[in-house]
Every structure is written in structure tokens, then in C-alpha cells.
Amino acid sequence: MTKIDKLEKAAKAQAEAEFLELIEIDSPSWGEQAIAKVLLRKLKELGMETQQDETGNIYGYLPGNASLPPILLSAHMDTVEPSKGKKATIEPDGTIRSAGAAVLGADCVAGLVEILQGIRLVQASGLPHRPVEIIFSVAEETYCEGLEKFDFSKVKSKDSYVLDLTGKIGTAARRAPTLVSFCATIKGRAAHAGMEPEKGINAIAIMAGLLAKIPQGHLDTETTCNVGIIQGGMMINIVPES
Ligand SMILES: [Zn+2]
Structure with missing residues (x-):
């Protein structure tokens, strides 16, 4: 067994323990303070410089070989x-x-753990x-509201991996579709449809x-x-207002 093999074996056990530790912390969107506190401590233990913005997003920086380009995780x-x-159970097959009844929270605690363990493994090697x-963001599940307020001008990396996707190990998505949703309200004017329809403006x-x-x-x-x-209209005898 090489040194790296040994480290990987130890990292696997550590990853499981850390995953179980982190998923037990409640962290709904906009309620991430408790997990953020733990993650800030862990990043500091790795020797990272850390910052937390007003929104709650965490930024970390770990110096490395200065001749190599930085990478964002x-x-x-x-x-x-x-x-x-949230509570976990481990099945016989692992x-x-x-x-x-709660979710497990593997999305995205698995990603958090992969990043922490990856850095530990590299350091130990x-x-x-x-x-x-590092960016650990808040409120991703509400359409990335947290990252919308993040100051990306401080990011130095040109390459980035976001560990938030299922799929075959070793593969990554370069692009993904997005959704633009809209809601429109048409405002007309209500009027009695039998007595004075000409006073109304039919929104429908x-x-x-x-x-x-x-x-x-x-x-x-x-x-x-x-x-x-x-949706719209109130009664069949009213010119609909909206
Ligand atoms: Zn996710």
C-alpha cells in the first residue's frame, strides 16, 4: 500500500464521520448560521484565511504553489x-x-465534505x-439568492468546480440549462357585464x-x-378586472 492509498483509506472513514456530523445540523435556506460556524472553524483548521459576507456566504483562501493557477471549489x-x-441511517452495504421524514441533506453536505476531505488529503500527502x-454559499435552493449577493471581484481563480451534481464519478457538467420564470398581472376595470359593460375593461x-x-x-x-x-375573473356577470 502506498502512502497515498493509506491516506485515501483514512480519508474515506473521515469523510463518512464528517458527513454524519454535518447533516445533523439544521441548515434550511437562510438558516445556515449553525453549519457556517462549524465550517468556518474547519476551514481555519486547514490553515485557510476565511471571510463571511453580510449575506452569510463563506469565502476561504489557502495559499499554494504560487507558480500554479488558483482553483475555486x-x-x-x-x-x-x-x-x-435530519438523521441518518447506514445500511449494511454502506x-x-x-x-x-426530513431530507438527508446530502445535497449539498456531500459537496462540503468532498472539498474539506480533498484539501486534507492533499495537505497530508x-x-x-x-x-x-472556497465558496460555501447560503440560499442556493432558493435559486442562488445567496450567491447573487456575493462579491465575485475577490475571486482569483479562472477554473472552478461546483460540487453539487449527481452522476458518474470523474465526470462534470460544463453547462446546464436555466429557467427564467415570469408572472404577469393584467389590470383592467370591473363593471357589471349586463348593466354597463362599456364601463369595464376586460382583463381576460x-x-x-x-x-x-x-x-x-x-x-x-x-x-x-x-x-x-x-387565473382571473370573479363572476360570470362581472367584466374581469384582473
Ligand atoms: Zn444542491
Whole structure:
């Protein structure tokens, strides 16, 4: 067994213990303070310079071989709901699953642990390494609200890995689709539809005219559009206001 093999074996056990430690901390979106405190301590123990911005995002920097380009590693600290009282159970084959009604929180605690263990392993190996930047973000599950407020001007790395994806080990996604959602309210004017309809402005009729102009389905080979919910009107004898 080489030194690296031995270190990897130890890292595997450490990773499991650290994963179980971190998932027991409640960390819903915008409620990441408790896990952030623990992660800041762990990053400092690795010798990293750390900062936490007003939003709660953590930035860490680990000096490395100055002739090598820095690399950014990132994961998020929040989990989806239901997230209260997360508990894990380990099956005979080693698979870790949620033991209760709450999520396990592997998304993205697995990513957090991979980053921490990866740095520990590199440090223990004594091999030269690139300078490492870390971003542990808040509120990723609410459409990256946390990172929206992060000051990216401080990031030096041109390469980055975000450890927040399932798939075959050793593969990565270079691009991913995104979603632009919108909600429109058409304001007309209400009026009695039998007595004085001319005083009203029919919001549903306006909406129908607009909808006819919005293309649905495939717009091109990689873009689709869908209007999925429509609500409006009060009574059949009222010109709808919205
Ligand atoms: Zn995630």
C-alpha cells in the first residue's frame, strides 16, 4: 500500500464521520448560521484565511504553489425542506439514507465534505498544490439568492468546480440549462357585464390577445416556452378586472 492509498483509506472513514456530523445540523435556506460556524472553524483548521459576507456566504483562501493557477471549489450550505431534525441511517452495504421524514441533506453536505476531505488529503500527502479558493454559499435552493449577493471581484481563480451534481464519478457538467420564470398581472376595470359593460375593461380578453402572440413549446433547439398557470375573473356577470 502506498502512502497515498493509506491516506485515501483514512480519508474515506473521515469523510463518512464528517458527513454524519454535518447533516445533523439544521441548515434550511437562510438558516445556515449553525453549519457556517462549524465550517468556518474547519476551514481555519486547514490553515485557510476565511471571510463571511453580510449575506452569510463563506469565502476561504489557502495559499499554494504560487507558480500554479488558483482553483475555486464551491458547494452550498443550505438544504431543501423538510430539513428539521435530519438523521441518518447506514445500511449494511454502506449506503447512507435519511432515517426520518426530513431530507438527508446530502445535497449539498456531500459537496462540503468532498472539498474539506480533498484539501486534507492533499495537505497530508505533502504534494505541491494550487492555491485554493472556497465558496460555501447560503440560499442556493432558493435559486442562488445567496450567491447573487456575493462579491465575485475577490475571486482569483479562472477554473472552478461546483460540487453539487449527481452522476458518474470523474465526470462534470460544463453547462446546464436555466429557467427564467415570469408572472404577469393584467389590470383592467370591473363593471357589471349586463348593466354597463362599456364601463369595464376586460382583463381576460387582453390576456387572451397577448397569449396568442407568445409562442409556446420549442422556440429553438435548446429553448422552450410555456405559459402554465392562468387565473382571473370573479363572476360570470362581472367584466374581469384582473
Ligand atoms: Zn444542491
